[in-house]
Amino acid sequence: MIEFNKECLMDILKNQDYHFYMVIPLIFIGLYALYIKKFKYYNPIEKQEWDDRRSNVKRGNPPPSYPNGWFRVCHKNELQIGQSKFFKLNGRHITVFRGEDGIPYALHAYCSHMGANLGIGGKVKWNSCIECPFHGWSFDGKSGKCVNSEHLDEKQCTHHTYHDIKKMTKGSDNRYIKTCESGSPSQIQKFHVRQQNNLIYVWFHAKNVDPYYEPFEINEIPYLEDRGETADYVNCQIQEIPENGADFKHFEYVHYAWIEILFPWIKFKWVPKDRKPTDKDFDEVMRTHPNKKVQAFSNKLFDKYTNEQNKTHINNLVLDAYLVFFDKFEFYIQTATVFQLGSGTVFLFLKFPLWEAVVVQSVTPVGKFNQLVHHKMYTSWWLPYWVSAYLLAGFRKQFISDKIVWNNKIFADKLTYNPKAVFDERLLNWREWYSQYYEGCDEFEKNQEAFDW
Numbered sequence: 001m002i003e004f005n006k007e008c009l010m011d012i013l014k015n016q017d018y019h020f021y022m023v024i025p026l027i028f029i030g031l032y033a034l035y036i037k038k039f040k041y042y043n044p045i046e047k048q049e050w051d052d053r054r055s056n057v058k059r060g061n062p063p064p065s066y067p068n069g070w071f072r073v074c075h076k077n078e079l080q081i082g083q084s085k086f087f088k089l090n091g092r093h094i095t096v097f098r099g100e101d102g103i104p105y106a107l108h109a110y111c112s113h114m115g116a117n118l119g120i121g122g123k124v125k126w127n128s129c130i131e132c133p134f135h136g137w138s139f140d141g142k143s144g145k146c147v148n149s150e151h152l153d154e155k156q157c158t159h160h161t162y163h164d165i166k167k168m169t170k171g172s173d174n175r176y177i178k179t180c181e182s183g184s185p186s187q188i189q190k191f192h193v194r195q196q197n198n199l200i201y202v203w204f205h206a207k208n209v210d211p212y213y214e215p216f217e218i219n220e221i222p223y224l225e226d227r228g229e230t231a232d233y234v235n236c237q238i239q240e241i242p243e244n245g246a247d248f249k250h251f252e253y254v255h256y257a258w259i260e261i262l263f264p265w266i267k268f269k270w271v272p273k274d275r276k277p278t279d280k281d282f283d284e285v286m287r288t289h290p291n292k293k294v295q296a297f298s299n300k301l302f303d304k305y306t307n308e309q310n311k312t313h314i315n316n317l318v319l320d321a322y323l324v325f326f327d328k329f330e331f332y333i334q335t336a337t338v339f340q341l342g343s344g345t346v347f348l349f350l351k352f353p354l355w356e357a358v359v360v361q362s363v364t365p366v367g368k369f370n371q372l373v374h375h376k377m378y379t380s381w382w383l384p385y386w387v388s389a390y391l392l393a394g395f396r397k398q399f400i401s402d403k404i405v406w407n408n409k410i411f412a413d414k415l416t417y418n419p420k421a422v423f424d425e426r427l428l429n430w431r432e433w434y435s436q437y438y439e440g441c442d443e444f445e446k447n448q449e450a451f452d453w
C-alpha cells in the first residue's frame, strides 16, 4: 500500500499552478487505471448449467454433426509449458499439450499400449513428447510416433490385437491373442495445431486430409488489444450458428436494442450484403460502399485474407448499421466486414469513426447437438475498457436471443423455401457453400458412435 500523504496533496491543491497542471492528469490516470482493472467482460463456462440430455437428441434431419475444419480448443494461457489436457470435441478425444519448446501439440488421447488417457496425468518431456502416466510410453507431438529416448528414435513394437474375441477364433496354440505386424513402429494419430490471436485451434478432417485454409492472424492489425471473451453452450447442430449470419431476415424479428424499447421512435437498421469471393459479382456488390474510408478498410481485409488458393473457404458479409428516427432520418453508425472462415470460425471486423474492433466467433461441437460458442473481442487500445465490455456484453445479449431459438428448434432440411424471395435464395446458396465441410463426415460419424461418452 502506498501511504497517501494528505499534506502534500493539500499543498498541491492550494498552489493554483499545480492545481491546474497536476490534478487533471491525475484524474485521467485514475480513471484509466480503473478501466484496466475492472472492465473486461468474461462469463466463465464452468458456471453455466446446461441440460445434457438435450445434447445427443436428434433434431430434425440434420447434416453430420462433426464437420471438417479448424476448431477452437482453448485460450493460450490455459496451456502453459509442460501442461497436458484432455478434450472431447468434434467427435474426437484428444490430448493437447505444450512442449518444452513452447509449441502446442495435439494427439489422439489414448496410449497405443494399454489405452491410458495421455491428457490426464501425461508428462511432457523431450521437447515435444508426452509420456503416458500408465507405463511410461512416450509419444512425439510432431509425428505421433512412439519414441524411446530424447533422440526420438522410434520404438519398434510387436502389435497385439487384444481381446477382439468377436472377430477371432482360437489360435492353434489355444489362445485368443493374435500377434500381428511384428517390427512396425508404434504410433497414434497426430493433429495439426495453430496458436493464433491468443487462441489454440486444432484441425479435424474425417479423411485426415491436411489443412486447406488457415485461421486468420489478426495481430497484424495495429493497436488491437485482447478485451475479454464470452462462452455459451447451445443445443443445436453446428451449422445453424454460422448460418445465422447469412439469414438476413431474422434480424428484424430476433434482434433489437434497448434503445428501441425505451424510445419507440428510434430504430436500428441493418443493411446487409453477402457474397463469396468466388462469386462473379463480388466486386460489384462488395466493393462499392458509398463511404470511401469504409470501403478502403474492407478492401484491405478482402485482399489480405483471401487468395486464389484459399478463397473457396470464405463467405463475406458487409453489414451497415444505421439509427433511424421517426422512420425517416437515417444516421450511419458503423460497418461490419465479416469473414465466415471454414466451418467453425467467423471474424467480424468493425470500423467505427474513431476506433476499430474485431470479434472472433468460434463454434466447437462438444456433443452432437451441443455447441460451445466463444466470442472474443479485440479493440483499439485507446478505447475505454468499459466501452469494450459494454459492447461485448451487448453482443452476447444478441447472441442469447438467437440461442433461445436454436435451443428449441429442429434442423429443417426441407424448408418451404420461396426461391423467389431473395433472402431464402441467399440462405440456400450459403448452405451449399457450407456443405463442402462435410466430406467423409457421415462415414466418420457411423464408425465413431462408440466414442460418444
Ligand SMILES: *[C@@H]1O[C@H](CO)[C@@H](O)[C@H](O)[C@H]1NC(C)=O
Residues within 6 Å of the ligand: 212, 213, 214, 215, 216, 217, 304, 305, 306, 307, 310, 311, 313, 314, 341
Ligand atoms: C489465405 O492465404 C493467406 C496467405 O497467403 C492468408 O493470409 C489467409 O489467411 C488465407 N486465407 C484463408 C481463408 O485460409
